[in-house]
Amino acid sequence: MPSSNDSRVERARIVASFGRQFYVRTLDAPGPDRVAVTRGKRTDFCVGDEVTIRLIGADQAVIERGLSRRSELIRSDRYNVKRLAANVDQAAIVIASDPRFSEELLLRMLLACATAEIPALILANKSDLATAWAAIAPRLQVYRDLGYPVIELAARDHPQETRAALSRYLTxxxxxxxxxxxxxxxxxxxxxxxxxxxxxxxxxxALCAGRHTTTFSKWFDLPSETAPSGAIVDSPGFQTFGLAHVSDSQRVHAMPEYTELIGGCRFHNCSHIQEPGCAIRAALESGAIDPIRYLLFSRLAGRD
Ligand SMILES: Nc1nc2c(ncn2[C@@H]2O[C@H](COP(=O)(O)OP(=O)(O)OP(=O)(O)O)[C@@H](O)[C@H]2O)c(=O)[nH]1
Ligand SMILES: [Mg+2]
Ligand SMILES: [Zn+2]
Incomplete structure (x- = not known):
């Protein structure tokens, strides 16, 4: 028989999300992760959200309402907004030598993070693949010079070194x-x-999903011997990363190599593509800014 205790309201974090179903973990007292459903039509919760839940029996819950978010990372096209995570205070963008990462997607992720005011690190993985690695190494230096932390890893074959290298960033x-x-x-x-x-x-x-590629986001508390008071969210890989929610001005301001220059353009609404007196094109011609990032950024104009 369910007792009246079974319908307590507690604060919880959404630790996994798939469609309209969620797993939640209570915040104030430890307990098992529970399957949770939302009331009514509200489905815009995402992993990391803090919510109030009503407990049902031993392992289920209903989400009552969402608490305010301290941060929100999203991607979007003109039709949809996809919330990737709430309440994260850092993004670690994982790139690799083989398959070689797309620099356009890296740029898009960095712009989305900057707009959300979420600092980004770059984790460059698969450093064990010597030939492929040599091909990306010069590109990594460009990002270091821009001020992004770039951490080289061989996560699969060197777990201990990987934990040691990441500890101070994740704590x-x-x-x-x-x-x-x-x-x-x-x-x-x-x-x-x-x-x-x-x-x-x-x-x-439980979801009958495939085993290798990740199909849903999941929040993990990190062990205190690796990263005290840290948590990490695994998320599904993507092939597109829309920036429909990021204005032209936000995009420009999210480019670290542009921020010092933009005041120097002759026209205040300069698109930095063809106008005379453009400070960014001048920097490009003098070799002061990276031409690949300039080209990738210019190609984003007018696109989601
Ligand atoms: N050579 C090498 N292979 C690696 C390394 N790290 C991961 N891999 C391999 O790369 C493949 C993909 O790794 P995953 O960890 O599943 O990649 P993921 O980013 O989670 O992919 P999605 O879930 O599809 O987004 C697997 O076959 C791994 O064994 C590494 O450091 N070196
Ligand atoms: Mg995965
Ligand atoms: Zn300009």
Whole structure:
């Protein structure tokens, strides 16, 4: 018989989300992760959200309402907004040598993070693949010179070194791993969180999802010996990253190499593509800014 205790309201975090279903973890008292459903039509919750839940029986819950978000990372096209995570305070963008990462997607992720005021790190994985690595190494230096932390990893074969290299970046932060499919996000999570693979397999089995590529986002608390007070979110890889929610002005201001220059353009509404007296084109011609990023950025104009 359910007792009146079974309908307590508690604060919880959404730790996994798939469609209209969620897993929640209570915040104030430890307990098992529970399957939760939303009331009514509200489905815009995402992993990381803090909510109030009503407990039902031993392992289920209903989400009552969402609490305010401290941060929100999204991607969007003109039709849809996709919330990637709430309440993260850092994004770790995972790129790799093989398959070689797309620099346009990297640029898009960096612009989205800057607009959301979420600092970004770049985790460059698969450094063990010597030939492919040599091809991307000069590009990594460009991002270092722009001020992004770039951390080189071989997550699959060097787990201990990986944990040591990431510890100081992950301690005390809620970090989302972002990136294209196949870069090594889940491999990294499995290196950092004992038991993560098993937990993910159990949910995948319940969902009848495939085993390798990640199909839903999941929040993991990091072990205190690796990163005290840290959490990490694994997320599905993507092939597109729309920026419909990011205005032209926000895009320009999210380019670290542009921020000092934009006041110097002759026209205040300069598109930095063909106008005379453009300070950014002058910097390009003098070799002061990276031509590949300039080209990729210019190509984003007018696109989602
Ligand atoms: N050579 C090499 N392979 C790696 C490394 N890290 C991961 N891999 C391999 O890369 C493949 C993809 O790794 P995942 O961790 O599943 O990649 P993911 O980013 O989670 O991919 P999605 O879930 O599809 O977004 C797997 O076959 C891994 O074994 C590494 O450091 N070196
Ligand atoms: Mg994955
Ligand atoms: Zn200009």
């Amino acid at each position: 005390g932060h809620n970090t989302i791993l972002l990136g294209e499919s196949g870069m090594g996000k889940s491999t990294l999570v499995n290196t950092l969180v004992p038991g993560a693979a098993l937990a993910t397999r159990e949910i995948s089995a």
